[in-house]
Amino acid sequence: MRTRKSEALAVPMSSMIDIVFLLLIYFIVTMEDEIPEAHLSINLPSPGSKKENDSQPKLLELQVYKNELRLRGKLMSYEEIDSFFKRFGGMDKDTTVMVQVSQHARAQDLVTALDLCRKHGFNNLNVLSIND
Amino acid sequence: MRRSSEDTLETPITQMIDIVFLLIIFFVVTASVDKDLVDDTISLAQAKNTNAETTAKKLSVTINMKMARDSQGRKVMLGGRPKILYNIALQEKSLDGIRQALQTVKNDTGNFVPVLIRVDKDVEYRYIDELLAKAVARVGFTKVSIVAIGNE
Numbered sequence: 001m002r003t004r005k006s007e008a009l010a011v012p013m014s015s016m017i018d019i020v021f022l023l024l025i026y027f028i029v030t031m032e033d034e035i036p037e038a039h040l041s042i043n044l045p046s047p048g049s050k051k052e053n054d055s056q057p058k059l060l061e062l063q064v065y066k067n068e069l070r071l072r073g074k075l076m077s078y079e080e081i082d083s084f085f086k087r088f089g090g091m092d093k094d095t096t097v098m099v100q101v102s103q104h105a106r107a108q109d110l111v112t113a114l115d116l117c118r119k120h121g122f123n124n125l126n127v128l129s130i131n132d
Numbered sequence: 133m134r135r136s137s138e139d140t141l142e143t144p145i146t147q148m149i150d151i152v153f154l155l156i157i158f159f160v161v162t163a164s165v166d167k168d169l170v171d172d173t174i175s176l177a178q179a180k181n182t183n184a185e186t187t188a189k190k191l192s193v194t195i196n197m198k199m200a201r202d203s204q205g206r207k208v209m210l211g212g213r214p215k216i217l218y219n220i221a222l223q224e225k226s227l228d229g230i231r232q233a234l235q236t237v238k239n240d241t242g243n244f245v246p247v248l249i250r251v252d253k254d255v256e257y258r259y260i261d262e263l264l265a266k267a268v269a270r271v272g273f274t275k276v277s278i279v280a281i282g283n284e
Contacts, residue, residue: 011145015150016149019149019150019153023157026160035172035176035281036184036281036283037176037185037250037279037280038179038182038184038185038280038281038282038283039185039246039277039278039279040278040279040280041275042277042278043274043276044264044268044269044276064257101257101261102257103256103257103258103261104256104257106253106254106255106256106257107177107251107253107254107255107256107257108177108178110177110257111178111179111253111280112177114179114278115180115181116181118179118182119182129261
């Protein structure tokens with residue numbers, strides 16, 4: 001009788017381990033590497049007309065073509081634009097950057113340009129398209 | 133008789149654990165439904181200097197945009213241009229369907245809702261521009277973000 005009582009109180013380890021391992025396998029199989037997503041905000045051209053009393057905003061023009069960037073129309077490498085922004089580190093961060101994008105530029109080219117602007121603290125990014 | 137009474141007092145641990153684990157599995161599976169609505173077939177562009185978003189935006193519309201490819205990975209062409217596929221929460225839509233969906237969101241909550249565009253890195257800007265002009269800006273949404281892979 002005594003033996004039987006001690007048997008009944010024992011926790012069924014083997015079945016519990018079975019289930020725990022099944023759960024472990026489930027989590028390992030369904031586990032996904034979460035992609036760290038960054039959101040690059042842009043302003044779209046407003047359909048409204050320009051107000052008369054609007055002060056002239058500070059503008060910086062960046063053109064984006066397929067695999068190339070131009071600053072105020074001048075072809076420059078990524079590093080050159082990067083160092084230009086760095087040299088003018090004291091530039092007003094409220095400066096509006098007009099990002100003019102070629103129809104043939106790829107999404108990666110646009111993201112590279114937006115990312116470069118964000119790197120130097122420019123958050124006011126207006127995106128326009130170039131009809132080429 | 134005594135033996136029988138002892139037997140009935142035992143707690144059925146094994147069955148209880150079985151049911152508890154089944155319940156856990158049920159909750160885990162149903163809780164991950166939202167995660168599965170992300171289109172992970174899109175190859176996002178890299179933004180190495182921008183930090184990744186740490187918290188998910190509570191209210192936003194995510195438009196997924198990619199080039200249609202055949203079984204061998206080649207671009208599917210349609211009328212001399214690559215076929216672009218759009219979807220919202222994995223529900224495939226035409227450009228007009230996207231516009232209608234955005235119109236519904238605008239009617240329900242207003243146009244302050246941020247629109248996130250998850251676009252394949254190889255898609256030409258003309259197609260993004262088309263989406264912006266014919267759907268996003270046309271409906272009146274102004275808060276737009278391009279989604280990229282950022283820094284962790």
